[in-house]
Amino acid sequence: DVKVTQSSRYLVKRTGEKVFLECVQDMDHENMFWYRQDPGLGLRLIYFSYDVKMKEKGDIPEGYSVSREKKERFSLILESASTNQTSMYLCASSLGGPTDTQYFGPGTRLTVL
C-alpha cells in the first residue's frame, strides 16, 4: 500500500512565525503535491514537484515556498505565517504520468493565531 505521511495532524502557530510542514511518501513516486483545502473551495494546488530539487507553482503559491531535497520528502514552508493561512493542508504523491492516481496524506490542520 502507498503511504503518504504528514508530520503533524494539528498545528497552532502565531502570526509571523516560520512554519514547516513535512510530507514523506514510501513508494518512490516522482510527483509530489501540496494542496490547501477550504470549505466551499475544494482543493487548491499550492506547489508541486516532478523531480528532486524541481518545483513549480500551482494556483495559490503566494506566501508559500517548498523544498524537495530527497525524492521521498516534500516540505511546505510558510515564511511568515498569517491568519489567512489557517487551513487544512494536504500532501499527495503520484507515480509519474499526468493521469496517475494521486495518493493523499491525512492532512495537517494549521491554525495561525
Next chain:
Amino acid sequence: GENVEQHPSTLSVQEGDSAVIKCTYSDSASNYFPWYKQELGKGPQLIIDIRSNVGEKKDQRIAVTLNKTAKHFSLHITETQPEDSAVYFCAASSREYGNKLVFGAGTILRVKS
C-alpha cells in the same frame, strides 16, 4: 485556465436510495476525470475515474458518466449505505493546465439510516 463546478454542495439521501453528483468543466481539452472520496479525518482517496474516450464506467455500486459535448460528468452511487457518507470531489486534468488536476468544491453526502 480550467474551472470545475460541482453540484450539489450537500446531499442527503435515505439508505438504499441513489445519489448523483454532477460536475462541469470549462477546458474542452481536458481528458481525465477522477472522483475522490474523503472520509472524516482522512485524505481524499480515488474511487473511480474516466478518460475522455469512454462515456461510462462502472465499479460495483459506483458509476461515472461523461458527456464531452456538454462538458459535464457525473458520479452515480446506487443502493447507498451509511459508509458512503463522506465528502466527494470531482476533478479534471487539463492539458492547458499542464495536465494537473483541478478539483471541484466538493459535495458532502449524508446517508441516513
